[in-house]
Amino acid sequence: MSEADAVTERLKAVLPPLARARLQSLRLAEGGTAIVVLDAAGLDTLERERLEQAVNEALAGQAGVSAVRVALMADKVRRRIIAVGSGKGGVGKSTVSTNIAVALARMGRKVGLVDADIYGPSQPRLLGNEGIKPQARDNKLVPVPSEWGVPLLSMGQLIEPGKAIAWRGPMASNALGQLIDADWGAIDTLIVDLPPGTGDVQLTMLQRHKPTGAVIVSTPQDLALIDARRAIQLFGVGEVPVIGMVENMAGYACPHCGKVSDPFGSGGTEAAAKELGLPFLGRIPLQMAIREASDAGQPPAAGEGEGAAAFEAVARRIATWLDNQ
Numbered sequence: 016m017s018e019a020d021a022v023t024e025r026l027k028a029v030l031p032p033l034a035r036a037r038l039q040s041l042r043l044a045e046g047g048t049a050i051v052v053l054d055a056a057g058l059d060t061l062e063r064e065r066l067e068q069a070v071n072e073a074l075a076g077q078a079g080v081s082a083v084r085v086a087l088m089a090d091k092v093r094r095r096i097i098a099v100g101s102g103k104g105g106v107g108k109s110t111v112s113t114n115i116a117v118a119l120a121r122m123g124r125k126v127g128l129v130d131a132d133i134y135g136p137s138q139p140r141l142l143g144n145e146g147i148k149p150q151a152r153d154n155k156l157v158p159v160p161s162e163w164g165v166p167l168l169s170m171g172q173l174i175e176p177g178k179a180i181a182w183r184g185p186m187a188s189n190a191l192g193q194l195i196d197a198d199w200g201a202i203d204t205l206i207v208d209l210p211p212g213t214g215d216v217q218l219t220m221l222q223r224h225k226p227t228g229a230v231i232v233s234t235p236q237d238l239a240l241i242d243a244r245r246a247i248q249l250f251g252v253g254e255v256p257v258i259g260m261v262e263n264m265a266g267y268a269c270p271h272c273g274k275v276s277d278p279f280g281s282g283g284t285e286a287a288a289k290e291l292g293l294p295f296l297g298r299i300p301l302q303m304a305i306r307e308a309s310d311a312g313q314p315p316a317a318g319e320g321e322g323a324a325a326f327e328a329v330a331r332r333i334a335t336w337l338d339n340q
C-alpha cells in the first residue's frame with residue numbers, strides 16, 4: 016500500500032459508522048485538504064447537516080489534514096432558498112413573493128414557490144391553481160404546476176380551505192419540511208412566502224432549511240417599518256443575509272385623473288434600508304390593477320405594464336444577488 020493510500024485508509028477508519036456507510040470517496044488533496052464525498056440520498060436537511068458536521072469533526076485535527084471539504088451527493092441540483100418575510104401581515108408579502116417568482120421564471124430561471132404562511136396561505140389563489148391537491152411520490156409531495164411556469168406547494172393545499180390553522184411547533188415545522196424537501200425536480204431556486212412575524216415556522220426555516228437570503232417587504236409608513244426591523248433582526252440572528260427591502264403600496268396613480276398620491280407615504284422603506292445598511296430592491300406601486308389581477312390568479316408580473324416592470328426590476332436585483340453568491 017502506498018503511503019497516500021495508508022493515510023486515506025487511516026482517515027476512513029476514524030469516520031463515524033453512518034458516514035462510512037455512505038462514503039463514496041475520500042482523498043487527500045495537495046495541501047492536506049480532505050475531500051469527502053458522501054451519498055446523502057433520502058436524508059433531510061437536518062440529517063445532512065449532522066452528517067456533514069460529524070465528518071468535519073472526525074477529520075479535523077487528524078495528522079496530515081489541514082482542511083475538510085464534504086460533498087453530499089443526493090439531489091443533482093443544489094437548491095437555494097429565498098425567504099420573503101415581513102414584520103406584519105397585509106403589506107403585500109404574498110403578492111411580492113408570487114410576482115418575484117413569476118418574474119424570475121420569465122427570465123428563464125427554474126423557480127418554485129413555497130407558501131409557508133400557516134395563518135393565511137394565499138398562493139394557490141395568487142397563482143391560479145386553487146383546489147388542486149399535490150400528489151405524493153416516494154413519500155415526497157409533488158408540487159402543483161401553474162400556468163406561469165412556477166410550481167407551488169402551499170400550506171393551503173394541506174388543509175381545508177377557509178379553516179383557520181392553530182398549528183404550533185412540531186406540526187407547523189413538519190409541514191414546512193414536507194413543502195421544502197419535496198420532489199422539486201429541476202427547480203433550483205425556491206421562493207418561500209413566510210408567515211408574518213417571528214414564530215415557529217420562521218425559526219424552523221432558519222434552523223433547518225437555512226435560506227440563502229431573505230427579502231423584506233414593507234409598506235412605507237413607520238408602523239410597518241418597525242415590524243420590518245424585527246423581521247430583519249430575526250434573519251440576523253439566523254445569520255441569513257438580507258438581500259434587501261422592497262417597498263410596496265407606494266405611489267397610487269388615480270385611475271381617473273392620473274395624479275399620484277401616497278396613501279401610506281413614500282420613500283420610507285428606502286430610507287429605512289439606507290439607515291440599516293441594506294440594499295433597496297425597488298418600489299411596487301399601489302394599483303387597482305395589481306389587486307384585481309392578483310385576486311383573479313393572474314400574476315401582474317406575467318403581464319405587461321408598470322406593475323410588471325416594477326416586479327421585474329426587483330426580481331433582476333435578486334437574480335444578480337444570487338449570481339454573485
Ligand SMILES: Nc1ncnc2c1ncn2[C@@H]1O[C@H](COP(=O)(O)OP(=O)(O)O)[C@@H](O)[C@H]1O
Nearest residue numbers: 104105106107108109110264300301302305306
Ligand atoms: N401593490 C399593490 N397594489 C394593490 N394592491 C396590493 C398591492 N400589494 C398587495 N395588494 C393587495 O393587498 C392585499 C394584501 O396583500 P398580500 O400580498 O396578501 O399581503 P400579505 O401576504 O403581506 O398579508 C391583497 O388583497 C393584495 O392584492
Ligand SMILES: [Mg+2]
Nearest residue numbers: 108109132137
Ligand atoms: Mg400573505
